Amino acid sequence: MKKMEIQRRKTKKIYIGSVPIGGDAPLTVQSMTKTRTSDADATISQINDLYQSGCQIVRVGVSDHASAAVLKRIVKASPLPIVADIHFSYRLALAALEAGVHGVRINPGNIGSKENIRKIVQAALARGVPIRIGVNAGSLEKDLLEKYGRPTPEALVESALREVRTLEDLGFYDIEISVKASSVLETVEANRLLASRTEYPLHLGVTEAGSGLAGIIKSAVGIGTLLIEGIGDTIRVSLTGDPVEEVTVAREILKSLGLLKEGINIISCPTCARCQVDLLSIVQEFSERTRDVKSLLDVAIMGCVVNGPGEAREAEMGVALGRTNGLFFQKGEEKGRIPLAKLLDLLVEEVRKADREKQLAETHKT
Template sequence: MTAAIRPWRQIQRRKCRQIMVGKVPVGGDAPITVQTMTNTVTADAKATIEQIRRVEEAGADIVRVSCPDVESTAALREIVRAATIPVVADIHFHYKRAIEAAEAGAACLRINPGNIGSADRVREVVQAAKDHGCSIRIGVNAGSLEQDLLEKYGEPCPEALVESALDHARILEDHDFREFKISVKASDVFLAVAAYQGLAEACDYPLHIGITEAGGLRAGTVKSSIGLGMLLWGGIGDTIRVSLSADPVEEVKVGYEMLKSLGLRRRGVTVISCPSCARQQFDVIKTVEVLEDRLSHITTPLSVSVIGCVVNGPGEATMTDIGFTGGGKGTHQVYLGGVPAHRLKDEGIVDHLVKLVEAKAAEIERAKAAEAVVA
């Protein structure tokens, strides 16, 4: 079931131009994309491709790989051929790596044009991007601001990040290149949010948002959720990366959970569950833990509520596709489409719910396929 759209639930996304990262649109009216970055040695094409396979299965729309040396860009051609999603080549200072990455088939170059040397070098990189259909991401980071800006402002601040981003953007514009997006990341939530807010007002380019170096899985998820949540709620952000010291698959999962929680994009099962208390009639925590793992293969958007007792259970069940509420004497209530459907004993709760979800997902997909045929 889909909750009704209320004025207080609607997010008005910032209007901006749209670019293409390979075949994936970013900005404009395109869905907010979720991306991640590999942490393998890029020159090891086999290991990098294997990791990309895993993030593709998790739902990543775009993946970035670091290309610090010629061995990395040499492996990039094989990696790009094997990937089913666009590959972004992360370049910092060496302009030749950017040209090699474009020639190898990278969909996008992450590079700051002001950092790669002379005007001739910038011109060569821009021409390579044009020749090979690459977009560019200008990636400003509070930890690597230009020295002149640090001297001007005294420290990393929102104004310095925005000025750096606009300076780099101007270089690309001067070369008649506008297929780019911008990021102004910082590990400090307040600094990052303020910088993105300032940049959103100063230009109409798509914005890649993230809180950089956010930390480990738990701390980084919390920190990123606060910062990106503020930006997304304010309509800012066209593509996101959750930077975690964790498996890149976790970055993708957290990214989707953020978008799902704000109603900006849905993928897979949304589980609504209670924290459990003395009123619970079954082990809610263990049930949800196993259920989420068992349902990770479902990509169809739908909702499931798992509530331990009848205090909030029936109410939550009316707002989800499938509901499960704990009842007395080991007998519980199952809801389908918000309506009580049947009772269930303690045994086989997870197996039963998984079957119901799989059946509902299949029903939804059949309906989509039928609509597509009619259209």
């Protein structure tokens, strides 16, 4: 029986460097550096860390001329497409485009006059660089705040579509849009409204989500709700802390919904009195030993005699663990009862074998 799949909303396709966004392109994961951009060495180092973690597009803040001055070096050294995040100064946007960035993000609430936007558009058109219209609840235009009383979902969408019209009037259509709030409910509703009124690709995120578990939960609920509804083309999890964690969480959100076709999706039980092994240690060791696996594989590691065999049978491969041995399953078939001391090594070996086979099959396709 075929697994359920999310039916994604059809959108226009744009490119950030060589990475496609929207249309029939896979969902992508973005993050943002948290170094001072003017410190080129630190920024490049963090970009490399993000690349290794699976990030596909990276945004850098360009808040002063010192940052703009080193952008060309950063772009040249980066393994990822660079998006310049611009506020207040159209001149910094022009400098970023001159430096060779692959995308520009502007906020209509603070970039200035339409003439300033025209200058950005002309430079972006000349270089074939897309523009992301980024609307945040914390920096909405004054007239919209007066009209709606606060940054409501309707206000965020009106702001975004106002800017879309400005760009379209200037003959610019390589547009990506984001509407974000720190409220999960308002972020979800704003994106629903926007998705019903435009075919441009949408960048999803819950802004200022916070740190640790609270930030992860807000992001997973907000982004996940929209993705389930087929809304969204690229995502960024905004957490206070290491941006690599943002990428890790974003990839797990996509994997949980079957929207990321790589890496291992581990199915493991929460444990209870029936569990007779240290399941947490086993799962952690398995995760470490298979971190470099590229193929999408569902792997069940279960310590429960009630649900264990069933979950392991449904996964591509899995184990149901007892006190001294466990059942090993592969593609729905029970392969035997294996001593516990050998079972993890066997599981890792078979996962790596399946990964090699899938990678080889993909190579032959191309």
